[in-house]
Amino acid sequence: xxxxxxxxxxxxxxxxxxxxxxxxxxxxxxxxxxxxxxxxxxxxxxxxxxxxxxxxxxxxxxxxxxxxxxxxxxxxxxxxxxxxxxxxxxxxxxxxxxxxxxxxxxxxxxxxxxxxxxxxxxxxxxxxxxxxxxxxxxxxxxxxxxxxxxxxxxxxxxxxxxxxxxxxxxxxxxxxxxxxxxxxxxxxxxxxxxxxxxxxxxxxxxxxxxxxxxxxxxxxxxxxxxxxxxxxxxxxxxxxxxxxxxxxxxxxxxxxxxxxxxxxxxxxxxxxxxxxxxxxxxxxxxxxxxxxxxxxxxxxxxxxxxxxxxxxxxxxxxx
Numbered sequence: 001x002x003x004x005x006x007x008x009x010x011x012x013x014x015x016x017x018x019x020x021x022x023x024x025x026x027x028x029x030x031x032x033x034x035x036x037x038x039x040x041x042x043x044x045x046x047x048x049x050x051x052x053x054x055x056x057x058x059x060x061x062x063x064x065x066x067x068x069x070x071x072x073x074x075x076x077x078x079x080x081x082x083x084x085x086x087x088x089x090x091x092x093x094x095x096x097x098x099x100x101x102x103x104x105x106x107x108x109x110x111x112x113x114x115x116x117x118x119x120x121x122x123x124x125x126x127x128x129x130x131x132x133x134x135x136x137x138x139x140x141x142x143x144x145x146x147x148x149x150x151x152x153x154x155x156x157x158x159x160x161x162x163x164x165x166x167x168x169x170x171x172x173x174x175x176x177x178x179x180x181x182x183x184x185x186x187x188x189x190x191x192x193x194x195x196x197x198x199x200x201x202x203x204x205x206x207x208x209x210x211x212x213x214x215x216x217x218x219x220x221x222x223x224x225x226x227x228x229x230x231x232x233x234x235x236x237x238x239x240x241x242x243x244x245x246x247x248x249x250x251x252x253x254x255x256x257x258x259x260x261x262x263x264x265x266x267x268x269x270x271x272x273x274x275x276x277x278x279x280x281x282x283x284x285x286x287x288x289x290x291x292x293x294x295x296x297x298x299x300x301x302x303x304x305x306x307x308x309x310x311x312x313x314x315x316x317x318x319x
Contacts, residue, residue: 005292013215018133018164018315021148021263022311023083023163023259023260023263024055024056024057024083024084025057026057026084027058027059027062027084027087027127028045028051028057028058028059028060028083028084028085028086029056029059029062029063029084029085030044030048030060030061030062030081030086030087030088030250031062031075031076031079031085031086031087031088032044032061032062032063032064032072032088033064033065033069033070033072033073033076033087033088033089033090033093034063034065034069034072034090035063035065038065039121039166039204039243039246039248039284039286040061040088040090041061042284043088043118043248043281043284043286044061044088045061045274046270046279046280047118047183047250047271047275048060048061049277050095050271050274050276050277051267051268051271054267054270054271055169055267061207063133064076064188067229068092068156068158068159069089069090069092069093069097070081070093070097070104070105070106072087073087073089073093073105073106074106076106076111076112076251076253077105077106077112077251077253078112080253081253081254081255082260083252083253083256083257083260083261083263083264084116084254084255084259085252085253086137086250086251086264086268086306087112087250087251087252088118088248088249088250089108089112089248089250089251090245090246090247090248091160091247091248091303091307092158092159092160093108094108094249094300094303094304095300095303095307095308095319096158096159096160096163096305096311097158098217098304098308099304099307099311099312100158100311100317100318101318105232106170108123108262108300108304110250110254111253111254112252112253112254112295112302113251113252113254113255113256113293114249114251114293114294114297114300115249115251115252115261115262115265115268115269115293115296116249116250116265116269116272116289116290116291116293116296117247117248117249117290117291117295117296117299118248118249118250118269118272118289118290119247119248119272119281119284119286119287119288119289120222120245120246120247120248120286120287120289121162121222121226121245121246121247121284121285121286121287122202122203122221122222122226122234122245122246123160123164123200123202123203123220123221123244123245123246124200124201124202124203124206124210124217124219124220124221124225124226124229124232124234125139125164125168125198125199125200125217125218125219125220125221126144126191126198126199126200126201126206126209126215126216126217126218127191127197127198127215127216127218128194128196128197128198128215128216128286129189129213129214129216130194130197130214131150131184131197131198131216132245133218134216134218135218135221135233136218136233136235136238137238138287139198139218140172140174140238143172143174143175143176144172144174145289146278147175148167148176148177149177150174150176150177150197150198151176151177151178151179151196151197151198152165152176152177152178152179152196152197152198152200153180153181153187153188153190153191153196153198153199154178154179154180154181154182154184154186154187154199155180155181155182155184155272155286156180156181156182156183157178157180157316157318158316158318159184160244161184161187161199161200161201162178162180162243162316163244163307163310163311163314163316164200165178165200165243165312166178166310166311166316167244167310167314168175168200168235168242169314170310170313170314171239171241171242172239176198177178179193179196184201184202185205187191187199187201188201188205188206188209192209192215193216197240200221202246202285203220203226203228203229203285204284204285207285211232212309214255217232217313218232218233219228219232219233219234219235219237219238220232220233220234220235220243221234221235221242221243221244221245222234222236222243222244223236224236227282227287228282228285229285237264244307247289247299247303249289249296249300250268252264265292265293269290269291269292272288272289272290273288273290278290290296303310
C-alpha cells in the first residue's frame with residue numbers, strides 16, 4: 001500500500017514539474033456556456049483564433065447552452081485538471097448565481113483557477129418613446145410620482161438586466177415592476193412594441209432600435225461612460241453608487257499543474273492583448289482587459305460580494 005502511495009506521489013511530482021514548453025500537445029477545448037452568436041461566443045472565438053496561432057494547436061469552441069449557463073459550467077467543473085479544457089464564464093455564472101442558488105453544480109473557488117478577464121461592457125437603459133422622460137432624472141421623477149407604474153423587462157430572473165433594474169430601484173428610491181422574459185431578444189422587442197416601458201440591455205442589441213428611433217437611450221450602466229457611446233451619460237452621473245456591467249473571463253480547471261497553468265495564462269493574456277483581438281472586442285462595444293489571474297480572481301470575488309448585497313436588499317431568490 002505504501003509503495004502504491006509513493007508511486008502516485010512520484011507521478012504527481014513529475015506532472016507538477018513537467019516543463020511548460022511541453023504544453024499544449026493536442027487541441028484545447030474552450031467551453032462557452034451559451035449559444036453561438038451571443039457576446040460570450042463572439043468573444044470566445046476572437047480569443048480562440050489568436051490563441052490557436054500562438055499555442056500552435058487548435059482551440060475548439062464548445063458551446064454548451066442551457067439553464068442560464070449551468071450546463072456548460074458543470075461540464076467544465078468536472079473536466080480533467082490537465083489544461084486541455086478551459087471555461088469562459090460570465091457575470092451571471094461568476095458573481096450572480098452563486099448568490100441566488102444554494103446547490104449549484106459548480107463552485108467558482110473550488111473548481112476553477114482564474115486565467116484572465118477578457119472584457120467588460122456597460123449596458124444601456126432604453127425606453128419606449130411613449131414614456132415622456134427625456135433623461136434619467138426625469139425617469140426617476142416619473143417613478144417617484146407613480147410607484148409601480150413603470151415596468152422594466154429583462155432576460156429573466158437573476159440576469160444582469162434584472163439586477164440592473166433592482167439596483168436602480170434601490171439607489172433611486174423608486175419601485176419599478178420587473179417583467180422577466182425567456183431571453184433578451186423577446187424582452188427588447190416588447191419594449192420596442194410598447195408592451196413594456198424600458199429595459200437595460202446590450203448596446204449591440206439596442207443600437208439599431210436607438211438609431212431608428214424605436215427606443216430612446218437615456219444612460220449607460222457603468223461607472224464611466226461607455227466609450228462606444230461617449231455622448232450618453234452614465235447612470236452614475238445621477239446616482240454615484242450605481243455600477244453594473246457585464247464581464248467575461250477565462251478559467252482553467254482547479255488542480256491544473258502549475259507550469260501548465262502558468263503557460264495557459266501567458267498565452268491567453270497575450271491573445272487578449274493582441275491588437276487584432278483588442279480591436280475586435282472594442283467593435284462589439286466592450287472594453288478589452290487581459291489582466292493577470294490574481295486581479296481577475298480578486299475582481300470576480302469583489303463583484304460576487306457587491307452584487308450579492310444588491311440581491312439580498314432586493315429580496316431576489318431563485319430557490
